[in-house]
Amino acid sequence: MKRDGEVGGAPAASRKYGLSNEDLRIQANARTFADELIPFEVEAELNDGELPKEVTAAHAERARELGLTAANMPRELGGGGCSSLQQVLIQEQVGRVTNALAWACSTPPSWLPAVATPYQIERFVRPAIRGEREECYAITEEGAGSDVDAIEATARRDGGDYLLNGEKWHVTSYNSADFAFFQGKLAGGAHHGEHAMFLVDLPSPGVRVVRTPAYSRSPTSGCRPRTWSGPRATG
DSSP states (O other), rough: OOTTTEEEEEEEHHHOOOHHHHHHHHHHHHHHHHHHHHGGGGHHHHHOOOOOOOHHHHHHHHHHTTTTTTTTTTTGSSSSOOOOOHHHHHHHHTTTTHHHHHTTTTOOOTHHHOOOOOOHIIIIIIHHTTTTTOOOEEOOTTSSOOOOOGGOOOEEETTEEEEEEEOOOOOOOTTOOOOEEEEEEEESSSTTTOOEEEEEEEEHHHHHHOOOOGOOSSSTTTOEEEEEEEEEEOO
């Protein structure tokens, strides 16, 4: 005899909230990948998080093969189109290994497609989803960490371009990235003082590294000051 709340012998709640077959498939793929990465832990730790380029390239290809790359991005752009739950299942598994390995499961910024221009979609978003490009965030400054409104970097209109000026700290992954998000305050014009975000190709004229601490040379370490002394971004 079935009790209230049961359907087909299984509790109704478990049928409603349990993992679907697709969820379980994604979770299994992520678990398999994490298991394959674990043997590289010691080598990565002994080499400042760095592995031979052919090894990291193979890891990135394996992540794409298992459908774990760009899981957070829309399917129509080539991403995995995974739900939030499915993304958690992936991160739960790859979180078993160090970032120096787990970042093979790249997650381009999911907020970008909704605000990017068609040009930016083709130049930055689609290549990042395909694993051909990698981004970094140039936002944090020496006197402006969690208080983003305290940033002093500026973006001033110069004809059809913007002239960007400022010094950024802790630019994670700058040494493996080929474009950056630069946040600054608009200088002059109707929106003076408001924040704006720019996409900047790397390398670009005027962008230079001021200091890279010895403990942060690996692609996944987080302390990388970078000075922006006048790169131009098309507006």
